[in-house]
Amino acid sequence: MAETNRKPVVLLTGASAGIGLALAKLLVREPYRLMLTARSTSLHRFAEAGIHESECLRLCPLDVTSEADRLRVIEEANRVWDGVDILINNAGIAYRAVCEHVTDPDRLEQLNVNYRGPMDLIRLVLPRMRARRFGRILNISSVGGMMAMPTMALYSASKFALEGATEALWYEVRPFGIHVTLVQPGFIRSESFRNTRYTQLSGPASTHVENPYEAHYRHMSGFIARFMERAKSTPEDVAHHILRMMQLSRPPLRSAATFDAHLFAWLRRLLPRRLYHEVLYRSLPGVREWGRSRD
Numbered sequence: 606m607a608e609t610n611r612k613p614v615v616l617l618t619g620a621s622a623g624i625g626l627a628l629a630k631l632l633v634r635e636p637y638r639l640m641l642t643a644r645s646t647s648l649h650r651f652a653e654a655g656i657h658e659s660e661c662l663r664l665c666p667l668d669v670t671s672e673a674d675r676l677r678v679i680e681e682a683n684r685v686w687d688g689v690d691i692l693i694n695n696a697g698i699a700y701r702a703v704c705e706h707v708t709d710p711d712r713l714e715q716l717n718v719n720y721r722g723p724m725d726l727i728r729l730v731l732p733r734m735r736a737r738r739f740g741r742i743l744n745i746s747s748v749g750g751m752m753a754m755p756t757m758a759l760y761s762a763s764k765f766a767l768e769g770a771t772e773a774l775w776y777e778v779r780p781f782g783i784h785v786t787l788v789q790p791g792f793i794r795s796e797s798f799r800n801t802r803y804t805q806l807s808g809p810a811s812t813h814v815e816n817p818y819e820a821h822y823r824h825m826s827g828f829i830a831r832f833m834e835r836a837k838s839t840p841e842d843v844a845h846h847i848l849r850m851m852q853l854s855r856p857p858l859r860s861a862a863t864f865d866a867h868l869f870a871w872l873r874r875l876l877p878r879r880l881y882h883e884v885l886y887r888s889l890p891g892v893r894e895w896g897r898s899r900d
């Protein structure tokens with residue numbers, strides 16, 4: 606049971622940009638104690654956004670891929686505020702690469718940010734949540750965590766991993782009164798597609814017209830950029846959705862955060878699997894051009 610006079614402590618990762626920053630701006634107006642975290646190189650963005658430290662607000666460097674950072678931040682939360690009540694794993698990156706252009710270091714980097722770091726933070730906050738028999742964990746997943754798209758294998762693998770682990774966690778910690786939610790945004794009207802990374806192999810391939818996958822990259826990157834530019838949902842809309850999920854007394858395990866996320870979830874559920882893949886394949890932008898030999 607939550608301690609009635611305890612002001613919940615919220616730890617948010619990746620609060621320096623996009624959805625994270627939009628959420629940080631909402632949270633500072635709510636009755637929480639906040640640990641807003643960002644990589645040390647991005648901490649300056651808080652001051653630029655008018656967010657400053659106070660008695661109930663700490664700004665902490667946290668690279669989610671650094672074990673030392675994770676331990677330090679949780680130790681600080683335990684020491685200063687007796688633990689974290691609400692953990693929001695929002696930090697994320699996305700690589701664009703076909704499977705043939707992915708090497709093991711790329712796989713590790715993608716998984717470290719989107720899956721391994723978040724799951725380790727969960728491990729570190731759970732003991733105090735269990736002892737208190739109260740806690741909320743919100744993992745920001747994606748439509749990429751319910752369906753995969755060509756050139757986004759790494760991203761989908763990381764979000765599928767996060768989804769699978771979170772689903773298992775939901776069963777494990779419910780008996781301790783801990784709620785676990787996967788928030789699934791779809792396309793968002795933001796600049797974040799500009800942050801999409803390329804691997805050592807996919808970067809040059811995507812601009813080399815002779816590369817057999819060049820058309821895959823050209824069509825998919827244009828398609829995703831167009832969808833994001835035209836999307837109705839903004840980072841602020843998703844931030845409001847996350848806040849709503851945080852404040853529900855019985856939040857769902859999965860929550861689609863944008864209209865297209867609802868649509869894709871519905872398609873995935875209702876269409877026979879074989880038909881679903883066939884429909885999606887035929888809808889891929891420029892797919893007839895893919896695989897055409899330039900020899």
Ligand SMILES: NC(=O)c1ccc[n+]([C@@H]2O[C@H](COP(=O)([O-])OP(=O)(O)OC[C@H]3O[C@@H](n4cnc5c(N)ncnc54)[C@H](OP(=O)(O)O)[C@@H]3O)[C@@H](O)[C@H]2O)c1
Pocket residue numbers: 618619620621622623624625643644646647667668669670694695696697698718745746747748749789790791792793795796797798800833840
């Ligand atoms: N935008 C979308 O269309 C969309 C759709 C579905 C799901 N999502 C998910 O929503 C979440 C937020 O995405 P966004 O759109 O807000 O992306 P964004 O604008 O690119 O922001 C990503 C945030 O993650 C931080 N980050 C990256 N690597 C980190 C690391 N190693 N340690 C700590 N922080 C790190 C970034 O910090 P720096 O500023 O230091 O780089 C930034 O604050 C992600 O999990 C993403 O997968 C986004």
